[in-house]
Amino acid sequence: MVIEEQKSLQQEHTFGIQASTRYFIEINRDEDIVPVILSLTEDQKPIMILGDGSNVLFTENFPGTVIRLNTKGIAVISENEEFIIVRVAGGEIWDEVVAYCVERGWGGVENLSLIPGRIGASPIQNIGAYGVELKEVLEELETVHLETGEKRTFSRDDCRFGYRESIFQQTLRGQYFITGVTLKLAKKPTLNLGYGSVKQELERSGITSPTIKDVREVVCRIRRSKLPDPRDAGNAGSFFRNPVIRTDQFAGLKQQYPDIVSFADSNGVKLAAAWLIDQCNWKGKRAGDAGVHPDQPLVLVNYGNATGVEILALASLIRQSVLVKFGILLEPEVNIL
Numbered sequence: 205m206v207i208e209e210q211k212s213l214q215q216e217h218t219f220g221i222q223a224s225t226r227y228f229i230e231i232n233r234d235e236d237i238v239p240v241i242l243s244l245t246e247d248q249k250p251i252m253i254l255g256d257g258s259n260v261l262f263t264e265n266f267p268g269t270v271i272r273l274n275t276k277g278i279a280v281i282s283e284n285e286e287f288i289i290v291r292v293a294g295g296e297i298w299d300e301v302v303a304y305c306v307e308r309g310w311g312g313v314e315n316l317s318l319i320p321g322r323i324g325a326s327p328i329q330n331i332g333a334y335g336v337e338l339k340e341v342l343e344e345l346e347t348v349h350l351e352t353g354e355k356r357t358f359s360r361d362d363c364r365f366g367y368r369e370s371i372f373q374q375t376l377r378g379q380y381f382i383t384g385v386t387l388k389l390a391k392k393p394t395l396n397l398g399y400g401s402v403k404q405e406l407e408r409s410g411i412t413s414p415t416i417k418d419v420r421e422v423v424c425r426i427r428r429s430k431l432p433d434p435r436d437a438g439n440a441g442s443f444f445r446n447p448v449i450r451t452d453q454f455a456g457l458k459q460q461y462p463d464i465v466s467f468a469d470s471n472g473v474k475l476a477a478a479w480l481i482d483q484c485n486w487k488g489k490r491a492g493d494a495g496v497h498p499d500q501p502l503v504l505v506n507y508g509n510a511t512g513v514e515i516l517a518l519a520s521l522i523r524q525s526v527l528v529k530f531g532i533l534l535e536p537e538v539n540i541l
């Protein structure tokens with residue numbers, strides 16, 4: 205095991221903010237996970253698990269140990285005519301797993317194509333896109349407790365998944381290391397085409413009987429055309445979650461703002477945070493190197509040398525203006541450290 209000291213994290217996360225960690229360890233084999241956790245002294249803590257850093261904002265140097273998991277492997281656990289159950293190592297890249305499944309005709313994850321990051325991080329916020337969430341295919345996941353080194357398996361119900369949330373962001377925040385994820389995929393997939401732009405793009409391409417491969421291609425095309433690439437300008441995708449509000453509160457807003465963009469939600473009405481931010485005229489605004497993307501107001505951007513504190517200050521101003529105009533407090537989707 206190699207422990208790097210005072211390692212810069214600038215290249216290790218997609219915002220590209222200058223920050224460092226006191227210690228940095230990469231784990232390449234499952235059997236090393238528990239011994240590494242147990243070997244860390246109090247002086248080397250706290251511990252933070254970093255995937256590809258596509259959902260984090262560093263506002264200061266990390267005082268403990270950052271661990272990155274590089275374990276690889278996709279193993280078939282069981283299958284029948286309808287389903288296949290696969291165990292994926294926590295260090296696998298999410299989109300490479302999607303590609304692997306789609307190639308074999310295993311359906312369920314094709315709408316989640318091209319989401320950055322690693323498998324181990326995917327349950328943390330129950331990744332979702334184009335009408336599908338991870339919870340729909342996740343069977344269970346394996347973890348190691350970061351204090352005791354004990355292994356524990358969580359079922360889908362144990363994870364308490366919600367819209368961009370799980371128990372790992374709430375009561376168990378920062379306590380467990382997700383080391384493997386088991387997915388249940390369909391051999392006779394039912395396509396999820398409820399999301400407008402996927403359906404439209406399929407029609408535009410003249411595809412009348414789409415396969416999961418077509419859906420993956422279309423989702424990749426839409427994402428590439430819409431979302432800013434962190435290699436061009438540092439970002440972590442959507443900075444805020446779409447807020448879910450009560451139906452009576454929504455009725456009042458709809459009267460005042462007939463064009464308000466909303467979606468049905470089991471807990472009320474979900475609003476498009478991008479629309480709310482856009483209405484407050486934030487699109488394309490910049491404060492030094494911290495900015496709001498000119499096309500995607502939900503994406504905050506590091507144009508070069510912004511600090512995490514500057515990005516956070518911009519986020520605070522945006523939250524304040526949305527609160528004043530609409531009475532809605534936006535919650536960050538990005539993990540602020």
Ligand SMILES: Cc1cc2nc3c(=O)[nH]c(=O)nc-3n(C[C@H](O)[C@H](O)[C@H](O)COP(=O)(O)OP(=O)(O)OC[C@H]3O[C@@H](n4cnc5c(N)ncnc54)[C@H](O)[C@@H]3O)c2cc1C
Pocket residue numbers: 218252253254255256257258259260273294319320321322323324325326328329330331332333380381382383431432433434439440441442539
């Ligand atoms: C351009 C862009 C587009 C995006 N689009 C989407 C989208 O459509 N839908 C969506 O849901 N998200 C999206 N995201 C957010 C991001 O891709 C996901 O949240 C992803 O799952 C993060 O993976 P990661 O490996 O980069 O995690 P990191 O950013 O490294 O970590 C995120 C959090 O998870 C914790 N963590 C990471 N790995 C583990 C582990 N093995 N065990 C325990 N804790 C862990 C970290 O400590 C941190 O708190 C987007 C991001 C970008 C930059």
